[in-house]
Amino acid sequence: MLHKTKGICINFLKYRETSIIAKIYTEEFGMQSYLINSVRTAKPKFGIALFQPLTLLDMVVYHKPAKSVLQRIAEVRSRELYLGIPFDIKKTSLAIFLSEILLKTLHEEEPNKELFDFLEQSFLTLDKSENINNFAIRFLMLFLEKQGLLGQDVKHLFEELNKNKTSLSPEKLQEEIKYLANIRNGVEVELPNSLRQRLINYLLDYFRLHYEFFGEVKSLQVLRSIF
Numbered sequence: 614m615l616h617k618t619k620g621i622c623i624n625f626l627k628y629r630e631t632s633i634i635a636k637i638y639t640e641e642f643g644m645q646s647y648l649i650n651s652v653r654t655a656k657p658k659f660g661i662a663l664f665q666p667l668t669l670l671d672m673v674v675y676h677k678p679a680k681s682v683l684q685r686i687a688e689v690r691s692r693e694l695y696l697g698i699p700f701d702i703k704k705t706s707l708a709i710f711l712s713e714i715l716l717k718t719l720h721e722e723e724p725n726k727e728l729f730d731f732l733e734q735s736f737l738t739l740d741k742s743e744n745i746n747n748f749a750i751r752f753l754m755l756f757l758e759k760q761g762l763l764g765q766d767v768k769h770l771f772e773e774l775n776k777n778k779t780s781l782s783p784e785k786l787q788e789e790i791k792y793l794a795n796i797r798n799g800v801e802v803e804l805p806n807s808l809r810q811r812l813i814n815y816l817l818d819y820f821r822l823h824y825e826f827f828g829e830v831k832s833l834q835v836l837r838s839i840f
Contacts, residue, residue: 614675614676615673615674615675615687616641616642616673616674616675616676617641617671617672617673618639618640618641618642618672618674619639619640619641619669619670619671619672619692619729619733620637620638620639620640620669620670620671620672620689621637621638621639621667621668621669621670621729621732621733621736622635622636622637622663622664622665622666622667622668622670623636623637623638623644623666623667623712623715623716623719624636624664624666624712624713624716625649625661625664627653628648630653631650631651631652631653631654632648632649632650632651632652632653633648633649633652633653633661633664634646634647634648634649634683635647635649635664636716637670637672638715638719638729638732639672639674639724639729640724640726640729641676641724642674642676642722642723642724643719643721643722643723643724643725644719644720644721644722645674645676645684645722646681646682646683646684647674647683647684647685647686648683648684648685649664649686652664659686659689663689663690663691665699665708666708666709666711666712667695667698667708667711667712667736667739668691668695669691669692669693669733669736669737670689670690670691670692671689671690671691671692672686672688672689673686673687673688673689674686674687675687680722693737695736695740696740696741697739697740697741697742698736698739698740702839703745703839703840704739704740704745706832706835706836706839706840707739707745707748707749707836708736708739709832709835710749710830710832710833710835710836711736711749711752713830713831713832714753714756714820714830715732717820717824717826717827717828717830718756718760718820718824718827727759728759728760731755731756731759735752735755739752744801746804746809746840747796747801747802747804747809749813749836750793750796750809750812750813750816751796751797751799753813753816753817753820754793754796754797754816755797757816757819757820757823758797762819762823766794767790767791767793767794767797770790770793770815770819771786771787771790773819773822774786774790774815774818774819774822775787777818777822786815789808789811789812789815790812790815792804792808792812793812793815793816796812806840809840810837813833813836817830817833
């Protein structure tokens with residue numbers, strides 16, 4: 614049976630000589646893997662540009678309800694073309710970083726419209742914003758909040774990090790984490806790069822406490838070199 618759904622492409626992997634497997638977070642079915650044949654040919658049915666990280670899609674799909682099944686796409690088109698992310702190296706690097714975070718954390722094959730809408734709006738904001746220095750920090754905090762892993766303030770985050778892993782004194786950690794509350798609330802905060810990187814590291818450590826097999830984030834090094 615055919616179904617219409619919005620989607621957000623997270624990433625893709627090459628499959629055999631001409632095909633790919635695309636990981637797409639859908640509005641109707643949560644995270645799904647789609648086998649797309651002959652996309653890496655001279656005249657593909659679907660252009661591979663549609664499957665770049667964070668691309669917003671309108672899709673018609675064949676859906677089998679069984680878990681861990683490779684699904685198929687009947688039709689797909691870009692829902693809204695990005696004007697910034699593909700052409701701005703900072704935004705491109707952020708898109709790759711965020712797609713890696715989502716690949717490590719989004720596994721549910723059930724719909725979550727609130728989360729889907731949050732992701733969609735976040736990436737449209739990233740595409741259009743001029744000041745994106747603290748975008749990654751704010752996104753990570755709001756994502757944790759949407760997943761029910763962050764309370765009303767940063768106190769719980771401090772307590773867990775302080776208890777589990779930090780090379781800083783509790784006083785220094787608490788002092789630096791206070792910046793997260795303002796950034797989470799949308800306040801423009803000017804930070805030195807070194808502090809911004811530490812705050813991102815704190816948040817990634819927090820992810821590791823809550824997501825099994827989260828591991829290292831390979832794109833983090835590239836992000837650090839750009840910002």
